[in-house]
Amino acid sequence: MNIINEFDTIAAISTPFGTGGVGVIRISGEKSFEIITKISDKNDFPSGRICHCWVLDNNKKIDEVIVLPFKAPRSYTGEDVIEIQCHGGVHVVQNILDIVLNNGARMAERGEFTKRAFLNKRMDLSQAEAVDDLIHSKTSDFAVQSAKNLSGVLGQKIKDIRSVLFEVSSRIVAGIDFPEDVQEPDYNYLIENFKHILGEIDKVLAGAKSSDILRQGIKIAIVGRPNVGKSSLFNALLNLNRAIVTDIAGTTRDVIKENIDLGLPVTLIDTAGIRDANVDKVEEIGIEYSKQSASEADLVLFLYDASIGYTKEDDEIYRIIKDKKHLIIANKIDITDKPELVTEALKLSATSKEGLKELKEKIKSLVLDLSPENLEFVTNKRQQTCLIRAKESLERALQAAQVNELQDMIYIDLKSALLALDEITGEVITDEILDNIFDHFCIGK
Ligand SMILES: Nc1nc2c(ncn2[C@@H]2O[C@H](COP(=O)(O)OP(=O)(O)OP(=O)(O)O)[C@@H](O)[C@H]2O)c(=O)[nH]1
Numbered sequence: 001m002n003i004i005n006e007f008d009t010i011a012a013i014s015t016p017f018g019t020g021g022v023g024v025i026r027i028s029g030e031k032s033f034e035i036i037t038k039i040s041d042k043n044d045f046p047s048g049r050i051c052h053c054w055v056l057d058n059n060k061k062i063d064e065v066i067v068l069p070f071k072a073p074r075s076y077t078g079e080d081v082i083e084i085q086c087h088g089g090v091h092v093v094q095n096i097l098d099i100v101l102n103n104g105a106r107m108a109e110r111g112e113f114t115k116r117a118f119l120n121k122r123m124d125l126s127q128a129e130a131v132d133d134l135i136h137s138k139t140s141d142f143a144v145q146s147a148k149n150l151s152g153v154l155g156q157k158i159k160d161i162r163s164v165l166f167e168v169s170s171r172i173v174a175g176i177d178f179p180e181d182v183q184e185p186d187y188n189y190l191i192e193n194f195k196h197i198l199g200e201i202d203k204v205l206a207g208a209k210s211s212d213i214l215r216q217g218i219k220i221a222i223v224g225r226p227n228v229g230k231s232s233l234f235n236a237l238l239n240l241n242r243a244i245v246t247d248i249a250g251t252t253r254d255v256i257k258e259n260i261d262l263g264l265p266v267t268l269i270d271t272a273g274i275r276d277a278n279v280d281k282v283e284e285i286g287i288e289y290s291k292q293s294a295s296e297a298d299l300v301l302f303l304y305d306a307s308i309g310y311t312k313e314d315d316e317i318y319r320i321i322k323d324k325k326h327l328i329i330a331n332k333i334d335i336t337d338k339p340e341l342v343t344e345a346l347k348l349s350a351t352s353k354e355g356l357k358e359l360k361e362k363i364k365s366l367v368l369d370l371s372p373e374n375l376e377f378v379t380n381k382r383q384q385t386c387l388i389r390a391k392e393s394l395e396r397a398l399q400a401a402q403v404n405e406l407q408d409m410i411y412i413d414l415k416s417a418l419l420a421l422d423e424i425t426g427e428v429i430t431d432e433i434l435d436n437i438f439d440h441f442c443i444g445k
């Protein structure tokens, strides 16, 4: 079956909605060239050449554009593709899309261009998923990791693991099918190979936790007594005067949240200083919110004022958060000669920014497992589930081989492991899983 011929022609705006320098309308499918010829003042669009023309609507000039024509199969989707670069006004772009749709294309669904690229074997499924990760990455680090997968790093690794597994499986099948001619493989050979493959799967899974954090991000709450410098640290980490800072205790009364990139996506939360005495109703509610923020955070930055020292009140707050993942920070080290420091506290001055870089590094290393081998492979939940399934099947095969189980039985588990690996690259995949993946994409991608 030739999938390419089965598809109709789709179109969408590929640039974000809004005003910009350029807007891009993408068309894919066998009518792409026919449509651009119909709607422009130019007849010839040689593949791979930049073409300049006007888009027309019933001879009325709509915009002066650049057209990038790509003949199948050498295009993003593997089909005939036309990309129109027009001026980036909301209405210009929409007008051109409407003209394209009125001349034989239909509106593309979410992720349909990339889905076609996958179905036409321009990329495997791990690369298609990397496209989405790259677009939606919340930090520059994760964008770089996603680009690695786009280039096929994860897909290739899975194919390498699969090929070893396939080789072992083939030898078992040959032994089963032709017992007179082919000897069944030695059990030690099986055990050795299963252990090797399990080790390789573990290498890919080692980055799972970090991948999840890099993709989703974490919540960090800054907590402490009034006036210890929480809002000052909040502003310093944001590099912006976002929260009000004064020398009046009880300045911050509400929870303030901002997103920042600390190499991982972080929602940073500034809270009201926690104290018991003389608080009014508003501050009391603020203090409740602070405790709640601390309990919901993935990491708590617990601040005390080093120029005053670690007090009984500090310790009372510390006891609220001590069971959470936390960092103790001795702030205002710029105005104290001999800070009475808690041994494990990080020394910081939120105003002079001394110690700020170290704090950022410490946060990153506490949350992510940053050893290079653990960041070699970025995976998403779907891929991790497939890897775990492959691993469980192989573990069963290993146990069976260790007790010299019949090789027919071992083969059943190997087949499940192969299937699970094939789901990662999309060699074997159901429509439901595909729809689920591409439904998360943007229109026009
Ligand atoms: N010298 C010095 N002063 C600091 C430092 N950090 C904060 N301050 C000062 O301490 C005072 C309180 O700072 P804030 O950031 O408002 O403290 P806070 O913990 O948010 O206070 P509340 O919102 O009232 O709980 C301000 O006068 C700051 O300028 C620091 O590292 N060094």
Ligand SMILES: [Mg+2]
Binding pocket: 230, 231, 232, 243, 244, 245, 251, 252, 271, 272, 273
């Ligand atoms: Mg404050």
